[in-house]
Amino acid sequence: MGTSLVKFGRDTARDVKQVARGWRWGRRPQVPRSAEPYVIPKESTVFPTKWARTPAAIAVRDLIQKGPLNAVLNFEVSPQVSGLDSLLKLDGPAIIVANHSSHLDTPLLLLSLPDAMRRKTAFAAAADYFFDTWWRAAGSAIVFNTFPIERRGGNLSSTPGDLLADGWNVVVFPEGTRSPDGWIQRFRMGAAYLAVEHDVPVIPVGIKGSFAAMPRGRGWPVPGRPAVHVRYGDPLYAAEGESPRDFAPRIAAAVSALLDEESTTWYEARRRAAIGASPSQTGPAAARWRRVWETTRPMKSTDGRRRAWK
Amino acid sequence: MSRPGFVLEVDDRTPPLLVHNGEGFLLERFPLGTRVVYPPEALPPVRDVDEAIQNALLNPIESEPLPELLRAGMRLTIAFDDISIPLPPMKKPDIRQRIIEAVLELAAQAGVDDVELISANALHRRLTPNELRDIVGERVFRSFFPDGKLYNFDAEDSANLTHLGQTRHGEDVEISKRAAESDLLVYVNVNLVAMDGGHKSTSIGLASYKSLKHHHNSHTMIHSRSFMDHKRSKMHESAWRMGEILTQHVKVFQIETTLNNDIFGGPLEFLQKREWEWSIKDQASMLGTKRALAAAPAKLRHKIFTDVRSNYGLTGVHAGKIEPVHDKTLENVHRQHLVEVQGQSDVAIMGVPFIGPYNVNSVMNPILAACMGLGYYFNSYRGNPIVRKDGAVILYHPVDYEFSQLHHPSYVDFFEEVLAESTDPATIEAKFEKQYAEDPWYIHLYRTSYAYHGVHPFYMWYWISHALDHCGDIVWVGANRKTVERMGFRSASTLQDALEMVSHSVGRSPSITYLHNPPHLLADVR
Numbered sequence: 001m002g003t004s005l006v007k008f009g010r011d012t013a014r015d016v017k018q019v020a021r022g023w024r025w026g027r028r029p030q031v032p033r034s035a036e037p038y039v040i041p042k043e044s045t046v047f048p049t050k051w052a053r054t055p056a057a058i059a060v061r062d063l064i065q066k067g068p069l070n071a072v073l074n075f076e077v078s079p080q081v082s083g084l085d086s087l088l089k090l091d092g093p094a095i096i097v098a099n100h101s102s103h104l105d106t107p108l109l110l111l112s113l114p115d116a117m118r119r120k121t122a123f124a125a126a127a128d129y130f131f132d133t134w135w136r137a138a139g140s141a142i143v144f145n146t147f148p149i150e151r152r153g154g155n156l157s158s159t160p161g162d163l164l165a166d167g168w169n170v171v172v173f174p175e176g177t178r179s180p181d182g183w184i185q186r187f188r189m190g191a192a193y194l195a196v197e198h199d200v201p202v203i204p205v206g207i208k209g210s211f212a213a214m215p216r217g218r219g220w221p222v223p224g225r226p227a228v229h230v231r232y233g234d235p236l237y238a239a240e241g242e243s244p245r246d247f248a249p250r251i252a253a254a255v256s257a258l259l260d261e262e263s264t265t266w267y268e269a270r271r272r273a274a275i276g277a278s279p280s281q282t283g284p285a286a287a288r289w290r291r292v293w294e295t296t297r298p299m300k301s302t303d304g305r306r307r308a309w310k
Numbered sequence: 311m312s313r314p315g316f317v318l319e320v321d322d323r324t325p326p327l328l329v330h331n332g333e334g335f336l337l338e339r340f341p342l343g344t345r346v347v348y349p350p351e352a353l354p355p356v357r358d359v360d361e362a363i364q365n366a367l368l369n370p371i372e373s374e375p376l377p378e379l380l381r382a383g384m385r386l387t388i389a390f391d392d393i394s395i396p397l398p399p400m401k402k403p404d405i406r407q408r409i410i411e412a413v414l415e416l417a418a419q420a421g422v423d424d425v426e427l428i429s430a431n432a433l434h435r436r437l438t439p440n441e442l443r444d445i446v447g448e449r450v451f452r453s454f455f456p457d458g459k460l461y462n463f464d465a466e467d468s469a470n471l472t473h474l475g476q477t478r479h480g481e482d483v484e485i486s487k488r489a490a491e492s493d494l495l496v497y498v499n500v501n502l503v504a505m506d507g508g509h510k511s512t513s514i515g516l517a518s519y520k521s522l523k524h525h526h527n528s529h530t531m532i533h534s535r536s537f538m539d540h541k542r543s544k545m546h547e548s549a550w551r552m553g554e555i556l557t558q559h560v561k562v563f564q565i566e567t568t569l570n571n572d573i574f575g576g577p578l579e580f581l582q583k584r585e586w587e588w589s590i591k592d593q594a595s596m597l598g599t600k601r602a603l604a605a606a607p608a609k610l611r612h613k614i615f616t617d618v619r620s621n622y623g624l625t626g627v628h629a630g631k632i633e634p635v636h637d638k639t640l641e642n643v644h645r646q647h648l649v650e651v652q653g654q655s656d657v658a659i660m661g662v663p664f665i666g667p668y669n670v671n672s673v674m675n676p677i678l679a680a681c682m683g684l685g686y687y688f689n690s691y692r693g694n695p696i697v698r699k700d701g702a703v704i705l706y707h708p709v710d711y712e713f714s715q716l717h718h719p720s721y722v723d724f725f726e727e728v729l730a731e732s733t734d735p736a737t738i739e740a741k742f743e744k745q746y747a748e749d750p751w752y753i754h755l756y757r758t759s760y761a762y763h764g765v766h767p768f769y770m771w772y773w774i775s776h777a778l779d780h781c782g783d784i785v786w787v788g789a790n791r792k793t794v795e796r797m798g799f800r801s802a803s804t805l806q807d808a809l810e811m812v813s814h815s816v817g818r819s820p821s822i823t824y825l826h827n828p829p830h831l832l833a834d835v836r
């Protein structure tokens with residue numbers, strides 16, 4: 001009896017372990033590649049996030065962001081922020097647009113903003129990724145003030161427009177997903193559309209180094225406290241009668257110029273931008289490893305600390 | 311919306327896959343690159359079943375409407391498929407009940423008094439009164455059974471058999487006298503798989519051994535490629551020839567139904583879902599069921615599976631002349647079961663489930679397990695077998711030494727006496743079949759008890775003759791070594807061991823295809 005009970009317990013543990021590993025408990029489930037064409041897209045149900053912008057939720061978020069989140073971020077990476085004076089030129093809500101290559105981008109952006117603006121900033125997050133389970137949705141909403149958007153088409157959400165109307169800044173990563181190799185991908189037109197539709201400025205932001213610090217597939221930054229640069233640019237306004245289709249390339253060019261500026265100097269970047277010679281930030285047409293090799297090249301830290309060896 | 315079947319290629323993202331294993335199941339990690347054939351999801355069922363039945367009876371294909379065929383003073387016989395289909399049995403009300411009630415309603419309106427209902431069980435066991443009631447429903451049972459007008463077909467009651475003649479191939483056509491002498495024979499069919507229906511219904515279901523032996527033999531079965539494709543099946547060709555003779559003598563109004571793949575419901579629903587789509591609830595159900603089955607005594611485990619009843623949705627009902635009706639039926643069956651597969655593989659893997667056509671409310675003995683895997687599953691193809699010539703088949707089933715003395719008495723002797731001498735279908739056919747077919751004790755049990763006919767285990771063995779002829783190696787995973795050895799097969803502890811055992815014929819890196827059924831599928835191998 002005792003032996004059979006032990007065997008039953010052992011077999012049960014083995015089965016549970018097999019299911020936990022096979023179905024990736026605690027991690028995102030995966031679909032076999034050959035089955036992907038047969039997956040039925042989930043019915044999109046809008047997860048309510050209004051509660052995350054109530055005073056109580058803002059207070060809790062403030063505590064989390066300024067406390068553990070800030071401490072962990074600064075412990076693991078070395079953020080270098082510049083161009084914050086551009087934000088002084090704003091007199092109302094804005095759309096903040098940045099390139100996106102890592103999960104670090106969200107806390108980096110958020111924690112580099114002035115406190116008053118940070119408290120009034122919401123993030124557009126992929127509905128199919130951050131809002132696929134209630135706990136992930138609630139977690140990201142309370143910590144980062146996210147709201148869901150459909151990145152694969154579907155109905156256009158009214159949430160970002162409502163937020164802008166209520167005086168909230170909205171962060172959008174127009175690439176729609178993290179870059180697979182650190183280089184910029186095609187910018188979609190959602191941010192430009194919002195800016196034109198709601199007549200708000202766009203703040204371009206260039207983030208460099210986050211791919212090297214925590215690329216896709218990693219759940220935690222690489223050791224060594226890598227440097228990550230966040231550079232804010234001047235607000236961009238859609239010209240009278242300018243369509244989103246025309247405005248979107250200007251936004252993309254502004255982000256590219258900021259990344260160029262990060263590699264050189266502000267004045268050199270401006271001169272190149274003036275003659276339309278900003279280097280492409282979409283990377284060389286080369287094998288993937290070479291593209292990754294380039295974006296993971298160690299960056300110089302500007303905090304004045306010396307490396308252990310040169 | 312139901313999704314079509316497809317072929318999965320196992321990759322690093324694929325979770326362990328479910329494999330049926332008798333009265334249980336297991337999770338198996340298949341080698342990378344293994345192809346897994348998934349059946350189409352359940353088709354949307356007909357919304358109004360009664361309306362569909364009425365429509366079929368009043369607007370039949372190439373036949374007068376049923377009311378025009380019914381008149382007072384006529385002899386009406388209604389034959390219906392027995393308990394061997396569908397599998398698992400259907401939740402009440404059975405589709406046969408609904409059709410028979412509709413037919414009887416019309417017969418009552420026409421003033422038909424002479425009505426008899428026959429379970430077309432050929433050499434299968436008789437159905438118990440309860441089993442008959444489950445199929446035809448309480449009203450029909452109460453109206454006909456007490457007067458002996460609802461009964462099982464008796465293939466050994468020579469006084470009640472009629473020889474209708476011979477086909478051009480010299481095949482005897484001998485069927486139920488009552489059916490043969492009726493003014494109208496209405497056949498109510500459940501077409502679970504492509505093999506069923508058509509002329510197989512009456513020409514086999516109501517036939518005697520004298521008639522059946524012409525197509526239920528090793529030669530015919532080895533040349534039925536497969537018996538799920540009636541145009542390439544010698545067995546069906548023979549049945550069709552018999553059907554021609556039969557329909558010259560008897561007016562047959564054929565009613566065929568097709569069901570969808572909605573087999574497992576409730577806590578067992580995960581069995582018909584694709585594994586990577588299992589929700590937390592499905593994973594919990596699977597774990598709970600697996601552990602409960604592991605802890606349950608064998609009797610309880612058996613009862614759990616015996617009590618499984620399936621929802622099934624009706625995907626079509628057609629009535630009228632046999633051939634065009636069957637063509638419509640096959641369209642529906644193919645819509646539900648057909649999966650296109652590109653090319654054969656070196657190894658085919660199949661999980662034999664808890665139920666087959668001949669162990670409903672009974673146990674799956676070793677011969678039935680072999681028949682289910684190497685007969686029905688191996689033949690679930692159209693075009694070419696899923697495995698190449700001289701390839702290997704790996705099956706999962708415990709193959710316990712377990713027989714029902716009530717239902718399968720001749721199987722025990724077949725296993726102990728016949729298989730001990732030879733496993734070659736042609737040899738045992740020549741040497742033993744007649745003796746078993748004419749054994750008075752087996753005939754007595756078949757006629758008076760609930761035993762399958764003495765010759766039935768031979769038929770099961772002929773059923774697998776195509777697989778035996780085609781495959782180089784057959785290995786069972788997790789099976790009782792002695793029982794599979796008696797049947798001429800080998801047993802392995804794990805899939806890895808099985809692949810190791812067959813590596814001498816298929817190599818170290820064979821192409822592998824796993825047939826992920828049930829729910830049922832028909833591999834269209836190009």
